[in-house]
Amino acid sequence: MSTALLAGATLASAVLAIASALGLLAPGLLFVFKPLTTALILCHAARARAERPARRWVIAGLALSWCGDVALLWPQRGFLPGLVCFLLAHVAYLVAFTRPVRLAARPAPFIVYAAVAGGVLALLWPDVPAGLKPPVAVYVVFLAAMAAQAAVVWRTAADGGDRPAGGLAAGGALFVLSDALLATNRFQAALPWASLWILASYWAAQWCIASWGKPALRRS
Template sequence: MHAESKAATPRAWIGAIAFCAALAIVGAYVAPWLHYVFKPLTTLLIAAMVWRHGGVAEPGYRRSVLAGLLLSTCGDAFLMLPGDWFVFGLGSFLCAHIAYLLGLFGRARPFAVKWPFLAYAALAAAVLCVLWPHLPGELRIPVIVYVVVLAAMAAQAAAVWRRWPVRATAMAALGGAFFVASDATLAIDRFAAPFEAASLAVLATYWIAQTLIGLSVRSLEREQPVRPE
């Protein structure tokens, strides 16, 4: 009975996260106050899930993910404020990805598997080629730095998964991929080709990414294989 209750716990959190995310997305289209309330709340709920159920198998990784989620909450707030706070949001998410990257370095050395870095480098270059003609001059360097760090985080997550192929690392790898998809969609909508469904696509993939990264911490309670050398 205790094991069943424990297994059900993340489903309850995921349900609450999905509910808040849905309200935030609806709010982005029809009720701004819903968006303002539930956008940061959704990310904070993911952080609360990690705090409550993250376990102690890898405290350094757990701290890195919590730091990344709290920095992401700051980014959420900056990107929804009236006025142009884009650079502040970009900086917050840049720091979040650095936090995730540091946590992932604790699971496997950098470049432990090289092909994910080559794949994400090619994808990052393709996205930058699309964005480049549309980026304001003052944003070009910050965007390049952000794209490089985001791609490195996603690539390291995939490399960790290849070196240590368990459910926890697979979740982090998928989370990194969804984060790249979300941010690429956001950038294309903002700078190159705006489209009506952008908020839905960006926010849905963003919270899938954050939830998967959050769950990659909790999963280590049950899966503790020997680390590869």
């Protein structure tokens, strides 16, 4: 399957999943098209030109994300298992992004994402149930670290005259946005058309990460 065809299939599956989540189509279709969309993105990652160790970790991250997607099909019972799956996914992505560049080789992205994550967490913290506060805090740390390291890879690549990692940095930022929207919708106030914004930004993030290729960078 060509990349264009795979992208089209992923987009179509994502649209059907979002429409189902919004109640525009039969709710049961979400159980088909939500896992299918992430599975198609996983297929895209398997075709990317990233070096083999990094690609393996990205695929592992997407596989864990798929497990998280399935768990969150049951929003109440599946929230904590889904959170754990996505936490492990961010660990896998973080390992992948440290293959070409050492962790926090550029401190600026880590400072920026620490401020962003701290601000969002401070805003939502009073509304997070007590039993969920420890896992949510740990999750936010790894989410922010993943996004920051993606930006480090991008900046290191750009300084070397190679810019394909810009999409990777965008993926990290979109993941933070998606999870901030999800947490706001769950813990603070229902957002209008929440599934549209959360799932669209989430799958855009995963596609950007899965598309990462040519990480032929110097270790800094």
